[in-house]
Amino acid sequence: STGGFSRTHIQAECIKDVVRILKVGGLFWFSVRNTSLACDYNKSVEAVLAELQSTGSIEVILKNKFDYYSYNVEQQDSTEKVAVPGLERCIRKLK
DSSP states (O other): OBSSBSTTSBOGGGHHHHHHHSOTTOEEEEEEEOSGGGHHHHHHHHHHHHHHHHTTSEEEEEEEEEEEEEEEEEOSSOEEEEEEEEEEEEEEEOO
16 A cells, blocks of 8 residues: 555554455555654554554564655756655564
């Protein structure tokens, strides 16, 4: 999922539903923005993942910062790259 999970779209609690329908061993990869506006949302995601880990339901197999998206801004004599940071995670269902 890229762009679906965010503070204005799919809420962090819905990760539990994704895990519920995954087969054991199934993977769920998702990314969210990693900006100041998304700080509280990322804390919610971390809380949900910690809860699922504490019950032995999942393992987090990847957590990586990356450029969520980037684009070039053309100016008279130069090009400036603008990048919005993101955070990707991949989890595996254990039971």
